Amino acid sequence: MATLLSAKKAATFQMGKGDSRNLVGPSTGAQDITLNYSIFQPGEEFPQHFHEGSADIFIVLEGGVSVRQGDTYTPINAGEFAYVPSPEVHGTVNTSGSEATLISFQAPPDFALYRGERDPSQTGTTPRPPDNHKTTVRIDNLASGESSENQDAQISQPASPLNGTPEMRLDFYELEQGGQIEAPASQDKEAVWFVWDGLVSINAGGDTLQAGRHDGAFIPPGEAQTVRNDQREPARLIRCQAV
DSSP: OOEEEETTTSEEOOSSSSEEEEEESGGGTOSSOEEEEEEEOTTOEEEEEOOSSOEEEEEEEESEEEEEETTEEEEEETTEEEEEOTTOOEEEEOOSSSOEEEEEEEESOOGGGTTTTTOHHHHSOOOOOOTTOOOOOEEEETTOSEEEEOSSEEEEEEEOGGGTOTTEEEEEEEEOTTOEEEEOOOSSOOEEEEEEESOEEEEETTEEEEEOTTEEEEEOTTOOEEEEOOSSSOEEEEEEEEO
């Protein structure tokens, strides 16, 4: 069944400095995808690490950070995302001078992250990319990629297997009052919704969840989803599907 998740109530995990929380992962029984939520104060860092068989997509919701790869820092700001394929060494540092809020998806999950096995303070070593490394990290805007719109919704698909992210598909929605969107069920992979702004109802598997700002919803395989905005204010939503 679909599960409502709150960033405020999610379990924290240790990875450098900052407030990092796991909404979808081992504690929720996820097998295909994870969702993390992090708040970084100026100067705080999610340390450099890598995943042997997992890819990341992380999205800046508020403020800005830099993607760190060794001594290279690439800025990424609110509304932008970074796709990090395996086994790229990567970390994030808040170089913006103000608070930054991010979410990140990973497929397939690297459960070692939540056991502390990627944290240099536990392992004693910090990975670095090789000399003269040419990065394969992709930085782009959520409004990029294939797009469509109707009277009540604007839809973008900035990441999918068709444009270079074979592990997952990312969709970005802007819903006006009364706007409704539908997502078909995946027969064998999990999906996650995240409400950036607004208040929406998410119907999946016969259950209806009321999800507000910075809430998420975990969707198991086999459940189609219908999302509706009955509020006066627009809503912005992000959906990530493992493939």
